[in-house]
């Protein structure tokens with residue numbers, strides 16, 4: 001082994017190398033953004049394989065996104081060659097757990113072809129249960145219940161584990177009951193939701209010693225990236241898997257913990273040393289990603305947080321531009337400006353796929369998309385309104401799901417009268433009743449009911465034809481490749497014809513999407529594989545597209561890096577989000593600040609922050625003030641600029657005068673602001689900040705924010 005070529009290890013710095021070569025025992029790598037944690041983890045994986053300490057199938061490696069898994073697979077491939085082909089257990093928590101669960105489904109009352117339902121289906125299912133139980137779903141919406149169930153699953157709680165308080169949280173003490181009903185219903189449907197993937201596996205591990213032991217035996221090494229964002233159920237699952245051999249290496253950064261709203265607990269990283277005594281803790285301080293200004297800006301910002309371990313970062317990278325902070329009039333101008341900047345970068349030869357626009361909230365993307373479409377700028381949206389969420393795609397998928405799993409009642413319901421074939425709610429009710437009475441799925445109930453005289457002749461004929469179609473497609477599924485099957489079903493069901501008959505631009509777009517769906521399916525050999533893929537593209541990542549700019553949320557950008565990063569919408573109420581301000585707690589504000597830290601540290605060469613003076617949020621015009629985070633950026637590392645020189649007086653007018661064209665905006669603030677005089681900042685603070693003392697008590701940097709930059713944009 002020693003005489004193997006180790007030159008690829010030489011590119012790592014000493015602590016990274018230590019992480020790579022400490023193959024046995026627990027290792028915690030705790031370090032700031034861009035210090036090469038993921039790089040070291042990848043090298044570690046390569047090293048284990050290269051040294052033949054484990055076969056590819058004996059390593060469990062968890063990444064935060066499917067994209068990250070793909071990149072890691074690629075990089076390991078570059079380091080050691082095609083051995084990585086068989087790395088079946090490299091992926092996200094969800095994808096790995098789904099794969100495991102298929103092998104043990106029967107232990108939790110499912111079949112191995114279970115369906116993974118999405119939030120849409122989940123909501124419909126819950127609503128049915130709520131209504132069936134006679135609970136008012138206006139007062140106790142399905143969404144709320146879905147949120148609670150998710151939360152419980154993230155914490156590793158089964159219905160029986162809920163305490164009185166949790167139980168109270170829904171419909172005056174019906175939380176537990178509904179959670180249990182929901183789980184039963186899912187089982188009947190041979191389905192599970194995302195939370196179940198890990199939850200079921202955790203339950204299996206807890207109950208079935210032999211199963212757990214076999215997995216503990218299998219995985220000689222366990223590795224986890226972005227460990228600071230694991231939630232309780234993930235943590236428990238990992239701990240069980242690693243408990244035996246204790247060869248577990250986790251890497252993370254407490255400053256980048258941004259998923260507490262999804263149950264992530266940064267405490268997991270802090271208690272690692274307790275859980276695995278003797279863990280080797282490795283710290284990395286050299287940042288290889290960003291220029292000193294970007295790093296300086298990000299470090300200055302995160303230093304404002306009180307709850308952190310604190311760490312030093314330095315870089316050998318030279319020079320580079322300061323972080324630019326640009327003030328604009330409104331969101332369309334912001335989008336225009338970003339478009340211009342990108343065109344300029346493009347002319348300078350910057351590859352578009354290394355440019356990203358990272359937003360705090362989904363709604364921000366639309367203006368930017370509109371603008372990009374207008375100027376013909378290629379872009380891809382990662383996350384958000386994704387391809388597989390479009391109605392026609394969901395319909396097509398419902399057909400396929402029903403073929404793959406006849407128990408899938410949700411799929412059945414979605415398509416049983418889509419396209420319209422004259423099957424009404426009455427018939428569906430009868431099917432439901434029959435299915436309930438006999439405890440069978442709807443598709444089977446349909447077959448049985450055809451043998452009775454329950455249905456009027458027309459409904460009966462139509463339903464019979466549909467059931468014959470289903471039977472035929474199920475046969476066809478055995479012979480045709482998935483893409484062909486999809487085309488067949490879409491044609492024979494009349495779905496395509498119905499869209500063609502519409503003859504609208506929208507319908508044409510939908511048809512294109514369906515064509516694209518069949519195209520996407522071409523990569524898959526079995527329908528099951530394809531459906532699994534669809535369920536898992538939660539963090540939607542298409543193959544890298546060279547001449548497209550990436551638009552995504554900051555949350556989704558974690559772990560990624562881009563040469564040029566644009567960060568629009570740095571305004572109070574957008575970022576930090578209104579929600580975090582309303583909650584008012586320090587913790588939620590600090591999480592927003594970590595998010596801002598993640599955002600800036602994605603940039604390698606240049607980072608541009610934008611803020612608009614006016615913004616339309618959910619249809620309402622609102623005046624904005626720059627984010628407090630801008631004020632917290634150390635002045636040495638930023639360069640401010642505004643396009644408001646002409647519009648500045650208008651901007652000011654917003655806040656002080658009544659007869660200005662934006663009086664309605666001013667009025668919104670009038671009651672409070674006017675009485676305190678025309679300070680734009682104070683007025684805005686009132687608008688966005690229910691606790692104005694946060695601005696009234698300037699911190700070090702808030703003071704510099706108030707003192708310096710605003711005068712040069714002509715306000716204040």
Ligand code: ATP
Nearest residue numbers: 011012013032033034035036037038039288289559
């Ligand atoms: P994040 O916290 O954002 O996930 P990270 O700590 O995982 O960051 P990486 O993404 O692994 O950091 O590395 C950041 C950049 O630094 C990458 O471009 C990587 O290739 C580069 N890099 C990492 N280690 C080294 C090294 N020893 N020498 C040169 N470049 C390195």
Ligand code: MG
Nearest residue numbers: 037038039559
């Ligand atoms: Mg990383």
